[in-house]
Amino acid sequence: MLLPWEYGVRNLARRPVRTALTLVALATVVMLVFVVVGFIRGLEQSLAVSGDKQVVLVYSVTSEENIENSSILAQTPSLLTASLNTAVRRFGVTHVSPELYLGTRVKTDEGDGGLGLVRGVTLSAPLVRRSVKLIEGGWPGEGQVIVGRLVAAKLGSSDESLLVGKSIWFEGKEWKISGRFAAGGAAYESEIWCKLGDFQSTTKRQDLSLVAMLLSPGGSAAEVQLFCKERNDLELRAIRETDYYASLQQHYKPVRLLAWFVVALVSAAGIFAGLNMMYGAVAGRNREIATLQAIGYRRRAILASLVQEGVLLAAAGSLLSGVIALTMLNGIAVRFTMGAFTLRIDSVAILIGCGVGLLLGVVGALPPALKALRAEVATSLKAV
Structure with missing residues (x-):
């Protein structure tokens, strides 16, 4: 016969201070799990939504995966459009975006700032980067820029310092912010965009970093790749944008593995903390x-009743942490080497966080409960 369900619930209420301390300890451990898993899920989601399977990137073969180090001829876009008929062409406009992309020191008018990512583009960029949408202001003119919604996180600045009408400084020049854009969580959201010609003259560069092509329904990325191989004098390589960001997923795999290792360490530490608290309680x-x-x-x-108490505390701690994570952590911007992304507390993060919490309740309660049950009844009855 099992003990009544209310017995375990009443036992928790009989020791309010100890119960509250145990609840806070369990909630803290689960919260750390939410933060780390949210980091992993946010990084994976940012890389997953950044690529467009209809877009092909053409850049220098010597730069490998680092497009910032790429340098190709300014005539590359015209060579591609003249030699290939794979890009979308509407109303006489070919959907090919020549771009100059580099990392540089950016300063805001509030005196803060950091290393930012700047992309020089033309009016054809929104035709190719189809996820990019202006959410405020307008397209940049001479001496103007538009900023992604996560640029402040990338620079370590406040959102107020990057409002429309404010100024930023990079490459020895003042730039006015003419607008802000979003890209559905893609990596572009941590970038600063300006006019290509303006950026080239400021940096005293006439080359490009890459060319992005939007393939027509009948177009093939293999044709672009074949052209790059045949014109080996240009030292170009072509890759689908989705494949490029998939390679970045592999590049950041050690970081993700380290994060999962941190989840395991935090969970182990939580189990030991739970053991300590439960030993004291029993x-x-x-x-x-x-x-x-x-x-x-x-x-x-009796063992089931003691485990029930641990699980109830763990479930309450997991619920508390889950509510805080969803309301306060979900969507928080995080600075990273590739730019910035947001913590993502999704169903996977909730499942893992609450699963770890319930595991702490069961595993933390079992050893002290078993130890107490092994003691002789007569000896325990005499205990003071």
């Missing part, structure tokens, strides 16, 4: 446990 109840055995309750029934 140690003063030897007489109670012995009395329950003396009046006829089996050891497995």
Whole structure:
């Protein structure tokens, strides 16, 4: 026969201070799990939505995966459009975007700032980068820029310093912010965009970093790749944008593995903390446990009641952490080497966080409960 369900609930209420401390400890551990898993999910989501399977990137073969180090001829876009018929062409406009992309020191008018990512583009960029949408202001003119919604996080600045009408400085020049854009969580959201010609003259560069082509329905990325191989004098390589960001997923795989290792360490630390708390909670109840055995309750029934208390505390701690994570952590911008992304507390993060919490409740309660049940009933009844 099992002990009544209310027995375990009442036991938690009889020791309010100890119960509250245990609840806070469990909630803190689960919150750390939410933060780390949210980081992993946010990084994966940002890389997953950045690529467009209809877009092909053409850049220098010597730059490998680092497009910032790429340098190709300014005539590359015209060579591609003249030699290939794979890009979308509407109303006489070919959907090909020549771009100059580099990392540089950016300063705001509030005196803060950091290393930013700047992309020089033309009016054809929105035709190719189809996820980019202006959410405020207008397209940049001479000496103007538009900023992604995560640029402030990338620079370590406040959102107020990057409002429309404010100024930023990079490459020794002042730039006015003419607008802000979003890209559905893509990597572009941590970038600063300006006019290509303006950026080239400021940096005293006439080359490009890459060319992005939007393939027509009948176009093939293989044709672009074949052209790059045949024109080996240009030292170009072509890759689908989705494949490029998939390679970045592999590049950041050690970071993700390290993050999962941190989840395991935090969970292990939580289990030991739970053991310590539960040992303290059970140690003063030897007489109670012995009395329950003396009046006829089996050891497995008492064990189930003690585990029930641990699970109830763990479930409450997980619920508390889940609510805080969803309302306060979800969507927080995080600065990273590739730019910035947002923490993502999705269904996977909730499942893992709450699963770890319930595991702490079960594993933390079992050893001290088993130890208390092994003691002799007569000896425990005499305990003070």
